Amino acid sequence: MTPALQLRDVRKTFGKVEVIPGASLSVMPGEFVVFVGPSGCGKSTLLRMIAGLEAPDSGDIMIGGARVNGVSPARRGIAMVFQSYALYPHLTVAGNMGLALKQAGMPRAEREAAIAEAARMLALEPLLDRRPAQLSGGQRQRVAIGRAIVRRPKLFLFDEPLSNLDAALRGQTRIELARLHRELGATMIYVTHDQVEAMTLADRIVVLDRGHIAQIGTPMELYDRPANRFVASFIGAPAMNFLPAAAIPGAPPGAETLGLRPDHLAPDPAEGIPTEVTHVEHLGPETLVHATGAGGLLTARLTGAPEIAPGTALRLAPNRAHLHWFDAAGDRL
Ligand SMILES: Nc1ncnc2c1ncn2[C@@H]1O[C@H](COP(=O)(O)OP(=O)(O)OP(=O)(O)O)[C@@H](O)[C@H]1O
Numbered sequence: 001m002t003p004a005l006q007l008r009d010v011r012k013t014f015g016k017v018e019v020i021p022g023a024s025l026s027v028m029p030g031e032f033v034v035f036v037g038p039s040g041c042g043k044s045t046l047l048r049m050i051a052g053l054e055a056p057d058s059g060d061i062m063i064g065g066a067r068v069n070g071v072s073p074a075r076r077g078i079a080m081v082f083q084s085y086a087l088y089p090h091l092t093v094a095g096n097m098g099l100a101l102k103q104a105g106m107p108r109a110e111r112e113a114a115i116a117e118a119a120r121m122l123a124l125e126p127l128l129d130r131r132p133a134q135l136s137g138g139q140r141q142r143v144a145i146g147r148a149i150v151r152r153p154k155l156f157l158f159d160e161p162l163s164n165l166d167a168a169l170r171g172q173t174r175i176e177l178a179r180l181h182r183e184l185g186a187t188m189i190y191v192t193h194d195q196v197e198a199m200t201l202a203d204r205i206v207v208l209d210r211g212h213i214a215q216i217g218t219p220m221e222l223y224d225r226p227a228n229r230f231v232a233s234f235i236g237a238p239a240m241n242f243l244p245a246a247a248i249p250g251a252p253p254g255a256e257t258l259g260l261r262p263d264h265l266a267p268d269p270a271e272g273i274p275t276e277v278t279h280v281e282h283l284g285p286e287t288l289v290h291a292t293g294a295g296g297l298l299t300a301r302l303t304g305a306p307e308i309a310p311g312t313a314l315r316l317a318p319n320r321a322h323l324h325w326f327d328a329a330g331d332r333l
Contacts, residue, residue, distance in 0.1 A: 002065040004029045004187040010059035019045050020211045032181050034190045036198040037208035043191040079148035083160040085140040087132040094128040097146045118146040138169045158190040207231050229330035238262045238299045247294035252333050259324030265300035265316045272315025
């Protein structure tokens with residue numbers, strides 16, 4: 001099958017700074033791929049090169065099997081949804097959604113059918129005659145998504161589309177986006193710095209570390225088998241704990257660091273690592289216990305609301321089925 005998108009050793013430098021030192025990846029038709037990484041890691045630059053808003057210094061960008069380097073954004077068969085909704089204030093919702101189709105010369109009846117279909121998918125039907133100023137932030141973002149849908153692009157590109165929404169609406173819109181992806185069966189590339197969005201939306205996640213692809217995999221692959229410390233610490237909340245490899249017996253040769261997820265620690269008065277509790281957070285169904293011990297800081301996620309006070313001694317034992325060993329370079333062993 002021809003990949004919907006392929007990057008072959010794509011490089012980008014701004015002035016003297018190499019922002020993308022060489023990225024290669026393939027996205028299959030219908031996949032939802034999320035680019036994730038901390039601020040400044042180059043996610044937006046990569047997305048903007050795919051969109052044609054930025055030119056790579058070298059390398060090939062292929063969309064649907066055709067090389068699109070040098071092809072204008074409008075001719076790439078893509079639709080982009082930004083963090084800022086970028087709606088036209090003087091046009092109605094329907095007008096905003098249909099503008100690109102009108103400009104492309106699509107007949108009115110066909111245009112209206114496309115708008116009606118997108119409005120149905122996004123529950124925008126009652127709002128079609130409103131102007132952007134009369135909409136909430138979440139509704140505006142849905143219009144921006146609708147504007148992308150009506151164009152039936154080969155590739156949807158999303159650049160942090162939820163970051164202007166409040167937490168509750170972000171969660172809700174995330175679920176809507178996942179449903180939309182299922183319903184459309186479209187190929188989607190999505191940029192975020194939020195690992196929860198990446199974990200919940202992606203078929204596959206691309207983790208970027210200072211322009212390098214640190215790992216590509218399904219959410220559970222990254223969670224269960226992070227390729228290096230960077231991915232291990234970025235994926236999963238609360239973050240993975242890191243201790244010197246000598247903290248427990250059984251380190252493989254070359255191990256420098258032991259990674260333990262908070263989910264994989266449990267009190268064990270006999271065998272556990274001795275720690276002193278520094279802080280306890282009761283979240284209702286679970287409790288986060290923060291402690292010092294074995295030459296590091298440890299966070300454990302315990303179920304229920306155990307009575308543990310700061311200052312007490314607590315022995316925490318790792319689940320042996322979930323140990324992550326890393327060498328001096330930070331690579332997984
Ligand atoms: N037009 C530009 N000129 C010079 N440097 C740039 C330009 N655009 C981006 N950069 C730099 O390239 C690096 C990557 O930026 P980019 O916006 O791709 O990161 P990002 O991962 O999307 O970050 P954020 O989440 O903060 O948007 C940053 O160091 C940024 O300062």
